[in-house]
Amino acid sequence: MSQQNPRKIAILTQVFRLGYGVGVVIATQAQHLRALGYEVHIFALHTDGARDWEGIPVWQLWRTPTALRAILRAGGFNVVIAHTPPFFRLLPQFHDFAHTIAYEHGSPPPEFFVDAQLRAQELANMDSDVYARVDRVVAISEFMRRYINWPDSVVIYNGADHLRARTAQVQATPNLPEQPLRILCVARFGEHEFLYKGMDLLQQLRGDLPAESFEIRVVGRGGPEQVKTLQQSGMVVLPNVPDDVLAQEYRDCHALVSFSRWEGFNLPLVEAGIWAKAALALDIGAHAEVTPLCFAKYEDLRDFLLQSTAQSLAEAGQKTADFVARFTWAQNVEALVDVLNSVERSVAKTGFLGGNLLARGALQLHFGAFELLELARRIRLWWRGRRWWRRN
Template sequence: MRYAADLITGLGDHVKVVKPPNGADMQQIERAATKAVMESWLHEKPDVLIVGGWPFFDLAARSGTMGVPSIFIDAGAVPHDGIPTAGLPIQLELRRIRKSTLPFIDRVLPISHFIEQSQTLGDRAHSAGVRTILLGSDHLRAPYAAEETADGGASGPIVQQVRQLRRDGCKLALCLGRYEPTGYKNSPSALAVLESIRHSLPATLLLILGTQQEVDVPEHLSSFVKLLGHPTDAELREIMSEVDLGVSTSRWEGFNLPLVEMQNGGKPVLAFSLGAHPEVAADPWFLCSDEKEMCRKAVAILSGADLPRIPFRNLAAFETKLPWRQTLSAWWEEVQSAASATTERSPGRRMTLVDVTNSAADGANSGVVRVTRQLTKRLQRNPQLDVVFVRWNAGGGCYELTDPDHGFLSSYGGPVDYPAMLVDPARRGAALERIMLARHPQCVLPPIMFFPEVALDGTNMLRLEWARRRGLMCSAILHDLIPVFHKTHCSDEVIRNFPQYLAALIRSDQVIANSSESLRALRRYVQEQKSSLPANLDAIWLPAQFGMTDRVKDPGMPDQDEVRILCVSTLEPRKNHRLLLAAFAELVRRHPARRLKLILVGNRYAGADSIVADVEAAIAAGLPVHWRQVLDDAELRGEYSAARFTVYSSLVEGFGLPIVESLWLGKPCICSNEGVMAELAREGGCLTANMSDVSSLVEAMERLAFDEALHCKLADEATRRPLSSWDDYAALVGDALYGLGNPDPGPAPLQRKPAPVEEPERTKVAITLS
């Protein structure tokens, strides 16, 4: 093959040469070609795009996003048998690119039914827009094929050498196609065929299109093999007219142009009965099952003995079988049809990497982890997003796929990471890099790195930089700034590490706060730090839904003989368990005749051993307190059902998920009369108290425990007030993620304007050549 620059540039004024970046791999070259061509469309957009393969697969798959239908003329990808080890990765990558892009190209026109059945349909995964159009065979007779004739191409030394061999009485067989010592071309087999022919016809010579450096001819055949180098098209046409027989020993062909070229000149060609050969051979007689049959038929043709008449009659008529005018007409039909069709701009799914490092490793289900699991389970089903779960590998300084066999991501109703199940555990990092290359080709938006968790291990900037190096936009959920503005409630370690987390968070492209309170705190922090806010800020309130549970509309009456009070909260300082225990002890003291029980559900917090000691001391002193630590959702649901009401004694929150979860399950809740918790309580179902005052909390618990009218009123409010579900929340977050950096998040179908009747508009076609 050769690139005729003068021929290409001579096609007109609208030829754009795309130079691949130095040192780029195949995928990077594809993306560079897409970028260069689409940028040129900002000035003048074509009506149709036609591509012939790499590096324009990505462009063809994405062109629909700009309202340009694409057509791919599919010549297939070569088989891998015999390919040198160094060349195999290129062919494997080409197959991967085909499979990831062909489903999104508007029309695919395979050059043979063999290519259609063996590759096109498999790579495309559907048959819509597929039409087989055979190539033409008469191009060597076309006027443009004779451009070299004036320079002596048809009468040059190579052609004269062949003519002299013919005058000397030699029988001439031409090995068709480029000579390849290895691989599917099976070129050395032609030498074995020659050797067998010469047993019957010693005067037979084999002509090979190659040089001494390319063809290793056995010494005993060196006198009977003539190497012709690389003749021009004009020379090749004359050579084909002079020889007696063409031989194609290829073990795979998607069409076989040399075969049809020679048949078009009325010369017989023998080939193996495989690939597309049955579609393009002049007659089935010229097809062979093996070398032995090929040798037998070659001897018959070269000697002229006992030749069947019908195959050669069909050979004589082959010239009219595959004219290029027929191929071009069929292609033009597809171009016109594509240009006149209404093209819907498919936005494509946006790849979203989700950092679930903590959720994949945490066996409990505290607030942030609970949010991550419930949210990402639903984002996984979002048709706008391709969600990929990742975890940070601190030792390797990189992200990798999760390990479903040794993790907790799917616990408590969390998402199941199916792709990670299929990956070799030792190659999770490499597998992630490969997955990132397979993002939806019709999504022109960059992928997203989504941080729904709080990382306090000091690696936040490393995680952000990893994403930036790969061209990802970054989005994060902000849960709270308690370690900044309420340091007395946090451990020294959290206070020390939190600024690093915030430094990375405000460098994200988008921050989604879990409440207006958290968003106000972020604005205050950035102002005090004299820093800058991310360009995209939003407050999307967390939902009330408890796990996967439907909302409880009729909670029923709890046990009248026992007042069970439930507190769901991690045992940490700001959750205020000491005050809760003191208030409960006072309640028990005031009502010794009543059966009261406080149920605590929550894991111990690192560095909060004193709180655990207080709980254990209260239990040891005989206070009716039961600490159930970590429960699964079914067990916790049972505790909610048995409780008369819940208490959330926290002093400060970014949101306060247990409050609204209690309301979702129809249980009134006592919470703080300050901050975001007071805001949550405002719409009903809650009784507020001063969580810094024991007597205030005792009074609230006393009223809700024994005032039936108040209890019924708050329970009714809890079941009636508007509360959002995880589906609602995930839909809003999904829209925010998809809309990040997207100037047109809701594209409408493009309607093509009909051409004016008085002056028909010429269809503009963009054609790519590799």
């Protein structure tokens, strides 16, 4: 990878917390970019409260601030990457001082959620309001490129080797018991995700598999009501676990299943593959791009498990491992740096307004009162941005 001048990157996301796939992507990319000499800051509406993640600054925005443009400009950011709503629609506001990238992980169809109307409004007219007005659009899979209907988007697949790298102390277990076969599901299963993540089908699977031959374990982020519901269905549930526990669950399972009804990628499938575990999923969304073990319908996946042995699942696990070996974060970040290089312009974007205020003011005198008012507004926003950085 060629060397380039370091830049200051602001990453914008709605949620930066344990248990969210977008957060995993952002955190891992930020680590790699910092190692390449970039300065990276993460801005999120919802965090776990930490002010940094392994040395990378994390700023919690209590709401989507009207002064965000001023904050980023005063902070000297010249690259802004938005990963989620509501920040996509703000990107065009930053275009005069920063390169802007919409990094699309996708949003499930609104009908899966109780606030369907609001979600539909957020997704409406993204092509004209956002994609056509930013420097580049990135999609995390070919499915996502088709789903957002923006053919010029650049596909950058997520990596798969992050968890194994961060939990090197969790050693592989050479032999698993023949029975019961341990089936793992890693997913968010909170109230709003329960349906689209297919947890109802997982409950059905628990009823269809003999209890003496199969154990089903669920790991992920969910509320106490959903934990209770899944436990009453006969599953072992481990909510909100740290990385080392998650790695142990991958290590000690025979197979991972996903009944998700929509996915732009699905990190648990490739995480399981890195541990050489069979990753089974319904053939929807991007699943066929990230695992070789896709099934047209629930009954096909269930019957595959009913006919499986520890040996056959181990062989399927090796097949999955071979398939996901191409998904590395080194390749992911190399592709992202290629995107950053491709949006370079002949005039560098400095992200700083204050240095030339007097010169700008002198020029504005030629254009009348309206232009002077606009200059005053921009000075006020610049000052608000400077004050924000001093307070934080």
